[in-house]
Amino acid sequence: MTAPASRDPVPQDTGPPALRARGIVKRFGPTLALDRVDLTVAPGEAHALVGRNGAGKSTLVGVVTGLHRPDAGTVALAGRPAPAHGDAAAWRARVACVHQRPMTVPGLTVAENLFLGRFEPGRPLIGWRRLRRRAAELLGAYGVDVDPRTRVGDLTVEQRQFVEIARALSFGARLIVLDEPTARLDARGGARLFARLRELGSQGVAFLFISHHLPEVYELCATVTVYRDARHVLTAPVADLSRTELVAAMTGDGGRPAPRPPAPATAPAAGERAPLLRTEGLALTGVYGPLDLAVRPGEVLGLAGAAAAGAVAVGETLAGMRAPTAGRITVDGRAVRPGRVPDALDAGIGYVPEERHRQGLVPGRSVAENATLTVAGRLGPFGIVLPARARALAQTMITALDIRTGGPGQSVAELSGGNQQKVVVARALARGPRVLVAVAPTAGVDITSKKSLLGVVRRFADEGGAVVLVSGELDDLRICDRVLALFHGRPAARFGTGWSDRELVAAMEGTTVGTATVPEAPTEAPTAVPEAPTSVPPEPTPGSGP
Numbered sequence: 393m394t395a396p397a398s399r400d401p402v403p404q405d406t407g408p409p410a411l412r413a414r415g416i417v418k419r420f421g422p423t424l425a426l427d428r429v430d431l432t433v434a435p436g437e438a439h440a441l442v443g444r445n446g447a448g449k450s451t452l453v454g455v456v457t458g459l460h461r462p463d464a465g466t467v468a469l470a471g472r473p474a475p476a477h478g479d480a481a482a483w484r485a486r487v488a489c490v491h492q493r494p495m496t497v498p499g500l501t502v503a504e505n506l507f508l509g510r511f512e513p514g515r516p517l518i519g520w521r522r523l524r525r526r527a528a529e530l531l532g533a534y535g536v537d538v539d540p541r542t543r544v545g546d547l548t549v550e551q552r553q554f555v556e557i558a559r560a561l562s563f564g565a566r567l568i569v570l571d572e573p574t575a576r577l578d579a580r581g582g583a584r585l586f587a588r589l590r591e592l593g594s595q596g597v598a599f600l601f602i603s604h605h606l607p608e609v610y611e612l613c614a615t616v617t618v619y620r621d622a623r624h625v626l627t628a629p630v631a632d633l634s635r636t637e638l639v640a641a642m643t644g645d646g647g648r649p650a651p652r653p654p655a656p657a658t659a660p661a662a663g664e665r666a667p668l669l670r671t672e673g674l675a676l677t678g679v680y681g682p683l684d685l686a687v688r689p690g691e692v693l694g695l696a697g698a699a700a701a702g703a704v705a706v707g708e709t710l711a712g713m714r715a716p717t718a719g720r721i722t723v724d725g726r727a728v729r730p731g732r733v734p735d736a737l738d739a740g741i742g743y744v745p746e747e748r749h750r751q752g753l754v755p756g757r758s759v760a761e762n763a764t765l766t767v768a769g770r771l772g773p774f775g776i777v778l779p780a781r782a783r784a785l786a787q788t789m790i791t792a793l794d795i796r797t798g799g800p801g802q803s804v805a806e807l808s809g810g811n812q813q814k815v816v817v818a819r820a821l822a823r824g825p826r827v828l829v830a831v832a833p834t835a836g837v838d839i840t841s842k843k844s845l846l847g848v849v850r851r852f853a854d855e856g857g858a859v860v861l862v863s864g865e866l867d868d869l870r871i872c873d874r875v876l877a878l879f880h881g882r883p884a885a886r887f888g889t890g891w892s893d894r895e896l897v898a899a900m901e902g903t904t905v906g907t908a909t910v911p912e913a914p915t916e917a918p919t920a921v922p923e924a925p926t927s928v929p930p931e932p933t934p935g936s937g938p
């Protein structure tokens with residue numbers, strides 16, 4: 393991405409900081425989300441802001457982008473005081489945030505989105521043709537190769553992010569906040585994004601980078617700031633801080649150990665080896681298949697691949713969210729009616745969706761209500777939910793999954809992103825499913841919680857459940873007994889335990905290296921039934937995994 397020729401490149405380390413936040417305090421009711429925190433980002437600097445779920449990162453982003461009014465403290469952008477709270481246009485001209493979730497309007501074209509909010513009332517309207525031409529010029533100037541007539545909803549995540557960055561820069565912003573920008577990109581997409589960010593950085597554009605993925609912090613950023621429990625803990629050059637030191641700063645000394653989660657309600661007898669979940673010829677035309685999967689009790693099957701690989705759609709089909717065009721699904725030998733969520737639930741399939749904001753949570757409801765949504769029928773007579781019972785069940789889940797919340801009665805909308813994700817997992821487990829289908833379960837979850845959450849998934853299997861874990865994250869896939877890599881919806885390679893990162897990434901990208909087995913038939917089911925339970929790799933430890 394190259395800046396337009398008219399923009400003078402700003403040399404690094406000159407001029408006032410791109411961002412200077414001092415003594416920021418922000419409360420939400422009784423919650424102190426930020427306690428006198430500071431943050432300074434130099435021009436052209438890529439600055440990481442890291443911390444555990446609930447540390448206050450998103451709140452700080454809200455304050456420095458004009459979304460939240462701080463209770464105390466000052467914000468200056470490029471040496472000038474930040475605009476007044478509520479003056480959205482003025483904020484947009486100074487700083488922009490590229491979120492995990494699209495902020496662009498999916499139904500509008502790229503051109504329309506680029507010029508959204510740019511015309512003030514009373515100013516002459518611009519013709520569509522001119523709008524498209526100007527959009528093409530703007531995209532060209534920033535090196536974004538996208539047709540301005542494309543609907544934003546039809547863009548890939550990567551293209552959408554580039555459009556959002558180009559849009560922000562065209563408004564004049566020289567500070568861009570990136571909130572987990574690589575969470576939904578594959579490895580190549582992430583590399584392309586970083587390359588463009590570096591280019592922009594060399595032209596003086598500063599980035600505030602929020603990520604739970606520590607290797608990315610080391611790869612992209614010069615400086616890192618750590619917040620913990622609403623406080624600023626440290627700011628240091630990334631090169632001066634080892635991974636262990638960084639994790640220690642994030643977790644502090646009082647890192648709570650992950651308690652054991654409740655066992656699945658209907659754990660099958662040990663030694664039962666018939667597949668619990670099976671698919672036969674499962675296919676969704678143009679997306680994936682046909683697929684023959686077989687997952688036994690005690691097993692975690694990984695489906696590796698980004699959304700484009702069809703892996704997410706397989707998960708959605710198993711959960712009844714999508715009707716397949718062919719094939720069938722059985723749980724414990726019984727056919728599950730396809731395309732219906734209630735039937736999948738009744739068959740014992742628990743589901744952790746990818747898009748927790750869209751599919752996962754009811755925002756206005758409490759943690760207890762959300763966590764127990766799928767078990768309402770069991771929480772009291774005649775379908776009446778007894779709040780005390782719901783709260784008690786939710787409290788078990790809060791403890792088991794280390795959900796940082798004021799209590800079961802708190803609204804989920806008030807939780808940090810990572811803690812919301814844990815509520816989604818809690819809900820999937822609340823019903824005591826026999827099969828768990830989890831799509832990108834650790835997205836947005838901090839390093840310590842990630843470990844405990846993957847531990848929960850692994851234990852669910854160890855206690856007799858069957859798991860299908862759909863993810864492009866290598867750390868997620870490390871807990872799997874077997875991994876099937878999909879490419880364009882077809883099995884590209886399968887692995888037992890002990891694969892190398894390079895092998896698996898290559899398989900997800902459609903090439904094979906090393907010891908991967910390329911399935912001849914469209915099946916991943918092992919030909920021989922293992923005699924003993926497959927070995928479980930050790931859980932990632934803080935410091936050894938991101």
Ligand SMILES: Nc1ncnc2c1ncn2[C@@H]1O[C@H](COP(=O)(O)OP(=O)(O)OP(=O)(O)O)[C@@H](O)[C@H]1O
Nearest residue numbers: 420425445446447448449450451806807808809810
């Ligand atoms: N709108 C809100 N109402 C009430 N409390 C809130 C609200 N937004 C955030 N909080 C609380 O403020 C604290 C900080 O949350 P924040 O979202 O800033 O954390 P975070 O570091 O971004 O976490 P994550 O990594 O999980 O996204 C949390 O305790 C959270 O519950």
